Amino acid sequence: MSRIREINSERILESSCIEFAEKGYSATKIIDIAKKAGLPKPNIYYYFQSKENLYRCVLESIIEPLLEASAPFDQYEDPAIALGEYIRTKIRISKEHPHASKVFASEIMHGAPHLTKDISDKLMSQTKHMTTRIDQWVSDGKMEPIDAQHLLFTIWASTQTYADFDWQIGQVTGKKTLDNHDYQTATELITRLVLKGCGLNLVEIK
Protein backbone atom coordinates (compact mmCIF):
# COMPACT_ATOMS: atom_id res chain seq x y z
CA MET A 1 0.00 0.00 0.00
CA SER A 2 1.36 3.38 -1.02
CA ARG A 3 2.17 6.02 1.58
CA ILE A 4 -0.50 8.41 0.37
CA ARG A 5 -3.11 5.69 0.34
CA GLU A 6 -2.26 4.80 3.91
CA ILE A 7 -2.50 8.39 5.10
CA ASN A 8 -5.76 9.12 3.31
CA SER A 9 -7.39 5.90 4.49
CA GLU A 10 -6.42 6.72 8.03
CA ARG A 11 -7.78 10.27 7.77
CA ILE A 12 -11.07 9.01 6.36
CA LEU A 13 -11.41 6.40 9.09
CA GLU A 14 -10.80 8.96 11.82
CA SER A 15 -13.17 11.54 10.36
CA SER A 16 -15.92 9.03 9.71
CA CYS A 17 -15.58 7.56 13.18
CA ILE A 18 -16.34 10.97 14.67
CA GLU A 19 -19.19 11.66 12.25
CA PHE A 20 -20.84 8.27 12.74
CA ALA A 21 -20.51 8.64 16.51
CA GLU A 22 -22.04 12.10 16.59
CA LYS A 23 -24.83 11.64 14.05
CA GLY A 24 -25.48 7.92 13.75
CA TYR A 25 -25.24 5.88 10.56
CA SER A 26 -28.21 7.24 8.61
CA ALA A 27 -27.77 10.88 9.53
CA THR A 28 -24.11 10.86 8.52
CA LYS A 29 -23.42 12.34 5.08
CA ILE A 30 -20.44 11.25 3.03
CA ILE A 31 -19.85 14.86 2.06
CA ASP A 32 -19.33 15.77 5.72
CA ILE A 33 -16.84 12.97 6.17
CA ALA A 34 -15.02 14.18 3.07
CA LYS A 35 -14.93 17.78 4.33
CA LYS A 36 -13.66 16.70 7.73
CA ALA A 37 -10.96 14.59 6.09
CA GLY A 38 -10.04 17.41 3.70
CA LEU A 39 -10.70 15.29 0.61
CA PRO A 40 -13.24 15.43 -2.22
CA LYS A 41 -16.25 13.18 -1.87
CA PRO A 42 -15.44 10.62 -4.59
CA ASN A 43 -12.22 9.77 -2.82
CA ILE A 44 -14.20 8.33 0.06
CA TYR A 45 -15.74 5.89 -2.42
CA TYR A 46 -12.40 5.31 -4.06
CA TYR A 47 -10.93 4.08 -0.79
CA PHE A 48 -13.95 2.46 0.86
CA GLN A 49 -16.37 1.56 -1.98
CA SER A 50 -19.55 2.34 -0.06
CA LYS A 51 -20.90 4.09 3.00
CA GLU A 52 -21.82 0.79 4.56
CA ASN A 53 -18.38 -0.67 4.05
CA LEU A 54 -16.77 2.41 5.60
CA TYR A 55 -19.12 2.14 8.55
CA ARG A 56 -18.26 -1.51 9.03
CA CYS A 57 -14.56 -0.70 9.08
CA VAL A 58 -15.16 1.90 11.79
CA LEU A 59 -17.33 -0.50 13.74
CA GLU A 60 -14.76 -3.26 13.61
CA SER A 61 -11.99 -0.97 14.82
CA ILE A 62 -13.37 -1.18 18.35
CA ILE A 63 -13.71 -4.96 18.40
CA GLU A 64 -10.06 -5.77 18.99
CA PRO A 65 -9.75 -3.53 22.09
CA LEU A 66 -12.99 -5.01 23.41
CA LEU A 67 -11.80 -8.57 22.93
CA GLU A 68 -8.46 -7.83 24.56
CA ALA A 69 -10.13 -6.23 27.57
CA SER A 70 -11.01 -9.56 29.15
CA ALA A 71 -7.37 -10.61 29.46
CA PRO A 72 -7.36 -9.99 33.25
CA PHE A 73 -9.81 -12.86 33.64
CA ASP A 74 -7.06 -15.20 32.47
CA GLN A 75 -4.08 -13.39 33.94
CA TYR A 76 -5.19 -13.34 37.56
CA GLU A 77 -6.44 -16.03 39.90
CA ASP A 78 -7.72 -13.50 42.40
CA PRO A 79 -11.20 -12.27 41.40
CA ALA A 80 -10.63 -8.92 43.12
CA ILE A 81 -7.63 -8.19 40.94
CA ALA A 82 -9.16 -9.62 37.77
CA LEU A 83 -12.42 -7.68 38.11
CA GLY A 84 -10.57 -4.51 39.13
CA GLU A 85 -8.27 -4.70 36.13
CA TYR A 86 -11.16 -5.49 33.81
CA ILE A 87 -13.05 -2.40 34.99
CA ARG A 88 -9.93 -0.29 34.66
CA THR A 89 -9.43 -1.52 31.10
CA LYS A 90 -13.06 -0.93 30.13
CA ILE A 91 -12.89 2.64 31.44
CA ARG A 92 -9.67 3.15 29.48
CA ILE A 93 -11.41 2.04 26.31
CA SER A 94 -14.19 4.57 26.93
CA LYS A 95 -11.55 7.22 27.44
CA GLU A 96 -9.25 6.34 24.56
CA HIS A 97 -11.82 5.30 21.96
CA PRO A 98 -14.84 7.44 22.80
CA HIS A 99 -16.14 7.72 19.24
CA ALA A 100 -15.70 4.10 18.23
CA SER A 101 -17.29 3.08 21.53
CA LYS A 102 -20.28 5.19 20.71
CA VAL A 103 -20.57 3.74 17.22
CA PHE A 104 -20.52 0.27 18.73
CA ALA A 105 -23.12 1.20 21.36
CA SER A 106 -25.42 2.73 18.75
CA GLU A 107 -25.05 -0.39 16.63
CA ILE A 108 -26.02 -2.64 19.55
CA MET A 109 -28.86 -0.38 20.58
CA HIS A 110 -30.46 -0.73 17.16
CA GLY A 111 -30.17 -4.49 17.11
CA ALA A 112 -26.70 -4.87 15.59
CA PRO A 113 -27.84 -4.82 11.93
CA HIS A 114 -24.29 -4.44 10.60
CA LEU A 115 -22.41 -6.70 12.99
CA THR A 116 -21.08 -9.81 11.28
CA LYS A 117 -21.83 -13.18 12.80
CA ASP A 118 -18.11 -13.78 13.08
CA ILE A 119 -17.64 -10.82 15.43
CA SER A 120 -20.84 -11.47 17.29
CA ASP A 121 -19.69 -15.05 17.92
CA LYS A 122 -16.31 -13.91 19.20
CA LEU A 123 -17.94 -11.50 21.64
CA MET A 124 -20.38 -14.14 22.81
CA SER A 125 -17.68 -16.69 23.37
CA GLN A 126 -15.68 -14.13 25.33
CA THR A 127 -18.73 -13.41 27.48
CA LYS A 128 -19.30 -17.09 28.06
CA HIS A 129 -15.67 -17.42 29.12
CA MET A 130 -15.98 -14.58 31.62
CA THR A 131 -19.21 -15.85 33.19
CA THR A 132 -17.72 -19.34 33.52
CA ARG A 133 -14.72 -17.87 35.27
CA ILE A 134 -16.90 -15.91 37.68
CA ASP A 135 -19.05 -18.96 38.40
CA GLN A 136 -15.87 -20.89 39.15
CA TRP A 137 -14.66 -18.24 41.59
CA VAL A 138 -18.03 -18.43 43.30
CA SER A 139 -17.99 -22.21 43.64
CA ASP A 140 -14.39 -22.03 44.86
CA GLY A 141 -15.62 -19.76 47.64
CA LYS A 142 -13.43 -16.92 46.40
CA MET A 143 -16.36 -14.55 46.14
CA GLU A 144 -20.00 -14.38 47.20
CA PRO A 145 -22.64 -16.01 45.00
CA ILE A 146 -23.75 -13.61 42.28
CA ASP A 147 -25.40 -13.78 38.88
CA ALA A 148 -22.39 -13.55 36.56
CA GLN A 149 -24.33 -12.37 33.51
CA HIS A 150 -26.06 -9.52 35.28
CA LEU A 151 -22.82 -8.56 36.99
CA LEU A 152 -21.25 -8.16 33.57
CA PHE A 153 -24.23 -6.11 32.34
CA THR A 154 -23.66 -3.66 35.17
CA ILE A 155 -19.91 -3.47 34.59
CA TRP A 156 -20.39 -2.96 30.85
CA ALA A 157 -23.05 -0.30 31.32
CA SER A 158 -21.30 1.67 34.03
CA THR A 159 -17.95 1.78 32.22
CA GLN A 160 -19.31 2.42 28.71
CA THR A 161 -21.55 5.21 29.92
CA TYR A 162 -18.51 7.51 30.04
CA ALA A 163 -18.20 7.23 26.26
CA ASP A 164 -21.81 6.69 25.22
CA PHE A 165 -23.47 9.34 27.33
CA ASP A 166 -20.65 11.87 27.48
CA TRP A 167 -23.10 14.69 26.73
CA GLN A 168 -25.12 13.90 29.85
CA ILE A 169 -21.97 13.53 31.92
CA GLY A 170 -20.72 16.86 30.63
CA GLN A 171 -24.02 18.50 31.58
CA VAL A 172 -23.99 17.12 35.10
CA THR A 173 -20.33 17.68 35.89
CA GLY A 174 -20.23 21.02 34.10
CA LYS A 175 -17.07 19.95 32.30
CA LYS A 176 -16.73 19.78 28.55
CA THR A 177 -14.34 16.85 28.74
CA LEU A 178 -13.37 14.70 31.67
CA ASP A 179 -9.78 14.78 32.87
CA ASN A 180 -7.64 11.95 34.19
CA HIS A 181 -8.81 12.58 37.72
CA ASP A 182 -12.46 12.12 36.71
CA TYR A 183 -11.72 8.79 35.05
CA GLN A 184 -9.79 7.79 38.16
CA THR A 185 -12.80 8.65 40.33
CA ALA A 186 -15.10 6.68 38.03
CA THR A 187 -12.82 3.65 38.03
CA GLU A 188 -12.51 3.65 41.80
CA LEU A 189 -16.23 4.06 42.37
CA ILE A 190 -17.25 1.27 40.01
CA THR A 191 -14.52 -1.01 41.35
CA ARG A 192 -15.61 -0.30 44.91
CA LEU A 193 -19.26 -1.09 44.14
CA VAL A 194 -18.43 -4.28 42.29
CA LEU A 195 -15.85 -5.65 44.73
CA LYS A 196 -17.76 -4.84 47.89
CA GLY A 197 -20.92 -6.12 46.22
CA CYS A 198 -19.17 -9.43 45.62
CA GLY A 199 -17.79 -9.58 49.16
CA LEU A 200 -14.25 -8.88 47.99
CA ASN A 201 -11.70 -6.56 49.55
CA LEU A 202 -10.42 -3.60 47.57
CA VAL A 203 -6.96 -4.30 46.22
CA GLU A 204 -4.33 -1.66 45.67
CA ILE A 205 -2.86 -1.67 42.16
CA LYS A 206 -0.83 1.34 41.25
Added chain:
Amino acid sequence: MSRIREINSERILESSCIEFAEKGYSATKIIDIAKKAGLPKPNIYYYFQSKENLYRCVLESIIEPLLEASAPFDQYEDPAIALGEYIRTKIRISKEHPHASKVFASEIMHGAPHLTKDISDKLMSQTKHMTTRIDQWVSDGKMEPIDAQHLLFTIWASTQTYADFDWQIGQVTGKKTLDNHDYQTATELITRLVLKGCGLNLVEIK
Protein backbone atom coordinates in the same frame (compact mmCIF):
# COMPACT_ATOMS: atom_id res chain seq x y z
CA MET B 1 -60.76 16.17 20.80
CA SER B 2 -62.86 13.68 18.87
CA ARG B 3 -62.75 10.01 19.71
CA ILE B 4 -61.26 8.98 16.38
CA ARG B 5 -58.62 11.65 16.62
CA GLU B 6 -57.64 10.42 20.05
CA ILE B 7 -57.39 6.81 18.92
CA ASN B 8 -55.40 7.61 15.80
CA SER B 9 -53.00 9.91 17.62
CA GLU B 10 -52.36 7.23 20.16
CA ARG B 11 -51.77 4.57 17.50
CA ILE B 12 -49.33 6.82 15.68
CA LEU B 13 -47.45 7.63 18.87
CA GLU B 14 -47.10 3.97 19.76
CA SER B 15 -46.02 2.90 16.29
CA SER B 16 -43.54 5.73 15.91
CA CYS B 17 -42.08 5.08 19.35
CA ILE B 18 -41.21 1.55 18.27
CA GLU B 19 -39.88 2.64 14.89
CA PHE B 20 -37.74 5.45 16.30
CA ALA B 21 -36.39 3.12 18.98
CA GLU B 22 -35.46 0.39 16.52
CA LYS B 23 -34.08 2.50 13.69
CA GLY B 24 -33.12 5.87 15.14
CA TYR B 25 -34.51 9.22 13.99
CA SER B 26 -32.94 9.52 10.55
CA ALA B 27 -33.41 5.91 9.49
CA THR B 28 -37.08 5.95 10.41
CA LYS B 29 -39.43 6.43 7.46
CA ILE B 30 -42.85 8.02 7.90
CA ILE B 31 -44.28 5.42 5.55
CA ASP B 32 -43.23 2.65 7.95
CA ILE B 33 -44.84 4.42 10.88
CA ALA B 34 -48.01 4.78 8.82
CA LYS B 35 -48.01 1.10 7.87
CA LYS B 36 -47.47 0.03 11.46
CA ALA B 37 -50.31 2.29 12.59
CA GLY B 38 -52.55 1.06 9.77
CA LEU B 39 -53.05 4.54 8.35
CA PRO B 40 -52.09 6.29 5.11
CA LYS B 41 -48.97 8.42 5.22
CA PRO B 42 -50.61 11.88 4.97
CA ASN B 43 -52.54 11.20 8.16
CA ILE B 44 -49.30 11.19 10.10
CA TYR B 45 -48.73 14.73 8.89
CA TYR B 46 -52.34 15.62 9.52
CA TYR B 47 -51.97 14.71 13.18
CA PHE B 48 -48.35 15.62 13.86
CA GLN B 49 -47.38 18.21 11.21
CA SER B 50 -43.82 16.98 10.76
CA LYS B 51 -41.49 14.10 11.43
CA GLU B 52 -39.51 16.18 13.87
CA ASN B 53 -42.60 17.18 15.83
CA LEU B 54 -43.74 13.58 16.06
CA TYR B 55 -40.30 12.56 17.27
CA ARG B 56 -40.33 15.25 19.91
CA CYS B 57 -43.70 14.03 21.19
CA VAL B 58 -42.31 10.52 21.51
CA LEU B 59 -39.20 11.81 23.20
CA GLU B 60 -41.15 13.85 25.72
CA SER B 61 -43.38 10.90 26.61
CA ILE B 62 -40.53 9.42 28.64
CA ILE B 63 -39.69 12.62 30.52
CA GLU B 64 -42.54 12.49 33.01
CA PRO B 65 -41.75 8.95 34.22
CA LEU B 66 -38.08 9.94 34.49
CA LEU B 67 -38.85 13.03 36.55
CA GLU B 68 -41.17 11.10 38.85
CA ALA B 69 -38.56 8.40 39.42
CA SER B 70 -36.64 10.48 41.92
CA ALA B 71 -39.57 10.71 44.33
CA PRO B 72 -37.97 8.20 46.76
CA PHE B 73 -35.23 10.75 47.43
CA ASP B 74 -37.85 12.96 49.05
CA GLN B 75 -40.08 10.26 50.51
CA TYR B 76 -37.48 8.46 52.60
CA GLU B 77 -34.96 9.67 55.12
CA ASP B 78 -33.04 6.41 55.06
CA PRO B 79 -30.59 6.37 52.10
CA ALA B 80 -30.77 2.57 51.86
CA ILE B 81 -34.51 2.69 51.26
CA ALA B 82 -34.38 5.77 49.03
CA LEU B 83 -31.62 4.37 46.80
CA GLY B 84 -33.22 0.95 46.70
CA GLU B 85 -36.59 2.35 45.67
CA TYR B 86 -34.96 4.63 43.09
CA ILE B 87 -33.19 1.68 41.49
CA ARG B 88 -36.39 -0.36 41.54
CA THR B 89 -38.25 2.48 39.84
CA LYS B 90 -35.56 2.99 37.19
CA ILE B 91 -35.62 -0.71 36.34
CA ARG B 92 -39.39 -0.57 36.10
CA ILE B 93 -39.12 2.28 33.59
CA SER B 94 -36.75 0.20 31.48
CA LYS B 95 -39.22 -2.66 31.64
CA GLU B 96 -42.42 -0.72 31.04
CA HIS B 97 -41.17 1.87 28.56
CA PRO B 98 -38.42 0.05 26.69
CA HIS B 99 -38.90 1.86 23.39
CA ALA B 100 -39.25 5.37 24.75
CA SER B 101 -36.22 4.71 26.97
CA LYS B 102 -34.24 3.78 23.91
CA VAL B 103 -35.35 6.86 22.01
CA PHE B 104 -34.24 8.98 24.95
CA ALA B 105 -30.90 7.17 25.19
CA SER B 106 -30.25 7.57 21.49
CA GLU B 107 -31.08 11.25 21.75
CA ILE B 108 -28.63 11.75 24.61
CA MET B 109 -25.97 9.69 22.90
CA HIS B 110 -26.03 12.00 19.89
CA GLY B 111 -25.78 15.15 21.96
CA ALA B 112 -29.48 15.80 22.61
CA PRO B 113 -30.11 17.84 19.42
CA HIS B 114 -33.90 17.72 19.86
CA LEU B 115 -34.19 18.11 23.61
CA THR B 116 -35.70 21.45 24.59
CA LYS B 117 -33.89 23.59 27.13
CA ASP B 118 -36.97 23.43 29.31
CA ILE B 119 -36.75 19.66 29.68
CA SER B 120 -32.99 19.65 29.92
CA ASP B 121 -33.23 22.18 32.78
CA LYS B 122 -35.80 20.09 34.62
CA LEU B 123 -33.62 16.99 34.39
CA MET B 124 -30.57 18.93 35.52
CA SER B 125 -32.36 20.44 38.47
CA GLN B 126 -33.59 16.97 39.45
CA THR B 127 -30.04 15.65 39.25
CA LYS B 128 -28.76 18.52 41.35
CA HIS B 129 -31.44 17.76 43.92
CA MET B 130 -30.42 14.09 44.09
CA THR B 131 -26.72 14.77 44.46
CA THR B 132 -27.40 17.34 47.19
CA ARG B 133 -29.45 14.78 49.05
CA ILE B 134 -26.71 12.16 48.78
CA ASP B 135 -24.08 14.65 49.93
CA GLN B 136 -26.29 15.44 52.93
CA TRP B 137 -26.63 11.77 53.84
CA VAL B 138 -22.85 11.49 53.67
CA SER B 139 -22.21 14.50 55.91
CA ASP B 140 -24.86 13.20 58.32
CA GLY B 141 -22.84 10.01 58.57
CA LYS B 142 -25.73 7.97 57.18
CA MET B 143 -23.59 6.51 54.43
CA GLU B 144 -19.92 6.30 53.49
CA PRO B 145 -18.37 9.20 51.57
CA ILE B 146 -18.92 8.75 47.85
CA ASP B 147 -18.98 10.90 44.71
CA ALA B 148 -22.71 11.49 44.26
CA GLN B 149 -22.53 12.38 40.57
CA HIS B 150 -20.60 9.28 39.57
CA LEU B 151 -22.82 7.13 41.76
CA LEU B 152 -25.80 8.38 39.78
CA PHE B 153 -23.98 7.71 36.50
CA THR B 154 -23.56 4.08 37.50
CA ILE B 155 -27.16 3.72 38.66
CA TRP B 156 -28.49 5.31 35.48
CA ALA B 157 -26.29 3.20 33.24
CA SER B 158 -26.88 -0.12 34.95
CA THR B 159 -30.66 0.29 35.08
CA GLN B 160 -31.12 1.77 31.60
CA THR B 161 -28.98 -0.90 30.00
CA TYR B 162 -31.92 -3.32 30.24
CA ALA B 163 -33.87 -1.14 27.80
CA ASP B 164 -31.07 0.36 25.71
CA PHE B 165 -29.02 -2.76 25.09
CA ASP B 166 -31.79 -5.34 25.14
CA TRP B 167 -30.34 -6.97 22.02
CA GLN B 168 -27.05 -7.69 23.79
CA ILE B 169 -28.86 -8.89 26.89
CA GLY B 170 -30.97 -11.18 24.78
CA GLN B 171 -27.87 -12.60 23.12
CA VAL B 172 -26.12 -13.30 26.41
CA THR B 173 -29.08 -14.67 28.33
CA GLY B 174 -30.43 -16.56 25.32
CA LYS B 175 -33.88 -15.13 26.00
CA LYS B 176 -35.86 -13.07 23.53
CA THR B 177 -37.48 -11.03 26.27
CA LEU B 178 -36.72 -10.89 29.98
CA ASP B 179 -39.37 -12.11 32.41
CA ASN B 180 -40.28 -10.70 35.81
CA HIS B 181 -37.75 -12.91 37.50
CA ASP B 182 -34.92 -11.51 35.37
CA TYR B 183 -35.86 -7.93 36.23
CA GLN B 184 -36.03 -8.99 39.87
CA THR B 185 -32.52 -10.44 39.65
CA ALA B 186 -31.24 -7.27 38.00
CA THR B 187 -32.85 -5.01 40.59
CA GLU B 188 -31.44 -7.04 43.46
CA LEU B 189 -27.95 -7.19 41.99
CA ILE B 190 -27.72 -3.46 41.30
CA THR B 191 -29.23 -2.61 44.69
CA ARG B 192 -26.77 -4.93 46.40
CA LEU B 193 -23.77 -3.37 44.63
CA VAL B 194 -24.90 0.18 45.32
CA LEU B 195 -25.91 -0.31 48.97
CA LYS B 196 -22.91 -2.38 49.98
CA GLY B 197 -20.68 0.00 48.01
CA CYS B 198 -22.04 2.86 50.13
CA GLY B 199 -21.63 0.96 53.38
CA LEU B 200 -25.38 0.47 53.75
CA ASN B 201 -27.24 -2.64 54.80
CA LEU B 202 -29.67 -4.27 52.41
CA VAL B 203 -33.22 -3.44 53.38
CA GLU B 204 -36.15 -5.72 52.85
CA ILE B 205 -39.09 -4.08 51.10
CA LYS B 206 -42.10 -6.27 50.46
Added chain:
DNA sequence: GTCTATAAGGTGATAGAC
Protein backbone atom coordinates in the same frame (compact mmCIF):
# COMPACT_ATOMS: atom_id res chain seq x y z
C1' DG C 1 -4.67 8.59 -8.43
C1' DT C 2 -7.78 12.74 -8.16
C1' DC C 3 -11.92 15.47 -8.76
C1' DT C 4 -16.06 17.87 -11.41
C1' DA C 5 -20.44 17.10 -12.96
C1' DT C 6 -24.32 14.28 -13.10
C1' DA C 7 -27.25 10.24 -12.84
C1' DA C 8 -30.34 7.41 -10.05
C1' DG C 9 -33.12 6.59 -6.29
C1' DG C 10 -35.52 7.63 -2.27
C1' DT C 11 -38.00 10.52 1.39
C1' DG C 12 -40.42 14.43 3.63
C1' DA C 13 -44.13 17.01 2.70
C1' DT C 14 -48.52 18.68 0.33
C1' DA C 15 -52.25 19.73 -3.17
C1' DG C 16 -56.57 18.64 -4.05
C1' DA C 17 -60.28 15.09 -4.78
C1' DC C 18 -63.44 12.67 -1.87
Added chain:
DNA sequence: GTCTATCACCTTATAGAC
Protein backbone atom coordinates in the same frame (compact mmCIF):
# COMPACT_ATOMS: atom_id res chain seq x y z
C1' DG D 1 -61.56 14.28 8.30
C1' DT D 2 -59.32 11.03 4.93
C1' DC D 3 -56.29 9.52 1.23
C1' DT D 4 -54.29 9.31 -3.85
C1' DA D 5 -51.05 11.32 -6.63
C1' DT D 6 -47.23 14.26 -7.02
C1' DC D 7 -43.65 17.72 -6.01
C1' DA D 8 -39.28 19.22 -4.39
C1' DC D 9 -35.32 18.13 -2.36
C1' DC D 10 -31.41 15.61 -0.87
C1' DT D 11 -27.99 11.86 -0.81
C1' DT D 12 -25.54 7.91 -2.48
C1' DA D 13 -22.90 6.60 -6.05
C1' DT D 14 -20.41 6.92 -10.55
C1' DA D 15 -18.88 8.37 -15.30
C1' DG D 16 -15.31 10.43 -17.37
C1' DA D 17 -11.96 14.39 -17.77
C1' DC D 18 -7.48 15.47 -15.85
